Amino acid sequence: MNYIIVFLVLTFLSIIYLKLADKLNIIDKPNHRSSHTSPTIRGGGILFFLAILIFFVSSGFQYPYFVLGVSLIAIVSFVDDIITLSSSFRLPFQFLAIVLCLYQIGYSPNDLLVLIPLLIVGVGFINIYNFMDGINGITGLYSIVSLLGILLINSKENIIDNNLIVYSLMSLVVFGFYNFRKKARMFAGDIGSISIAVLLFFIGVYFIKELKAPVIILLVAVYGADTILTIIYRKSIGESLTQAHRLHIYQKMVHTLNLSHLKVSTIYVLIQMIINTIVYYTYDLKISYQYLIIVLVSLILTVFYYFMFKSVEKIK
Template identity: 45%
Template sequence: MVYILVLIFLFILELFYFKLADRFNIIDRPNQRSSHNTITLRGGGVIFYFGALAYFIWSGFQYPWFFLGLTIMTIISFLDDVFTLSNKIRLVVHFSSVLLLAYQLVLFEMPWYYLLIGFIFVVGVINAYNFMDGINGMTACYSLAVGALLMLTNYKINFIAHDLLAFTLLGVFVFSFFNFRTKAKFFAGDVGAVAIAYILLFALGSLILMTGNIIYILFLLVYGIDAVWTIIRRLYLKENIFKAHRSHLYQLLGNEVACNKLLISFLYGLIQFIVGLFVIRFSNESLSDQLIFSLALVSLLSLIYLTIKSYVIKKYIITKI
């Protein structure tokens, strides 16, 4: 009953935001990086935050430092969606939010390199999540896949409050209703991509720290492969990696090959979910078996990724020049 009430509340809230964004002209105009060609409302992913907020209030204010970091990260990302803030302001807020996340995870009581590694990883994943939010349904499908994997693992290990994940994913379901369409009602915006990445990273960090098992990082493998190999290729071509582009595999498939973009988003999520099931299966094996499995999995997916991307570039891009 609680889940049904939260779902109804979030759905009504999303409808209200739809009217608000339309009233105040919170829109996404097509640019060089865009995979859409019409003006669309943006910022609908703010519902992820309100899903977490509903849990925070309902739980009696559990995880206060995490939620404080999520709040200021969400606010600054939403303002950036509306006004386009300077990079310095965003960096300061993101830095503060990551420190609050680290404090909630008790990283300050661990050796200093835990904090350094955690900081680099969190910042990297948040930016990758934002970069990968480029076509309809991508953030929704991938977040549902990762969230489902975390919930499955939580049933066995109980590393985090289950309802935090449940309430957040209810927000993702609501967003999917408006976004997983050929013509989306609105986009997640920076606020959505950043907020859901922050929430999932908190859960993933809790899992890794409780179990001491780094293999769970592979719950983000599909995004990681696309993001890392794209950066490597752009560095090799001496391109500015901070400049907007459309060279991720999902962008090439959707824009150059003209594949169905909803199908691409669904497959990204499905592949990650299947990979995650194998990760859960191997999480109880010996360290050496986990290492062999991880290297084999990363190598296999990288080979498939690079083969497909090379084929697309040669057939659909080079031939057009």
């Protein structure tokens, strides 16, 4: 399908959703954990899911198991955006979505020793990606940068249909029109962050398997480091992981350093762009070198997180 047509369709769908969400009161109201101060349309990330559906139909129904998986989790997440579902209800659908992605990639029950760790990592990843949503621009801009890294590699290696990546990028740009601003008109919601997370997991694992390139995991390194280190810190102080908080570095930069949402999102994006450049030039190296790069980047991000956290705490 022509890219201009797809972009116009997604733009039209965004206008329709904005009006429907307002009429149906799908609104995110501020609470003590929120980084926004006024009610805002929730669930705008439905555009990411719709972009995947547009690709699915226009491509002759490619990757049906992946699309089924992302559809299941998108529907559940959208319901959760409206009425709030328990984690015990959401979790089985998350596992099922990851199972379908892994089956689409080519794994089978015979790969049990690989499947179990990938299942745990997959469910953990989509929840980590969901946790990081919270300030204007961060989910959209960060996802664009991660997908651009994937697009560059795919343009050389031709692992998957490029249109899946391009249509998703278009949906992020359209969403960005409403979200990449001082006062956002819509938030991605769980349907947005989780749908894009399933997409990134599917493509990422596919690339790692086909290219034998574990360094691909660094395409989401900044998000991963922030969330994992924040979880470790919260556990160390005995705080419940289900409790609302403002302990992510990006939240501290906004609420303690008083930096704007878009400035903080841009900082995260620029760091990830540097890492993406490293990934692009190293994904075809020997695996031992790739693991070394993963360890070095992880250590650098950990040290950066530690000193940023301590600096912000002193100001507080």
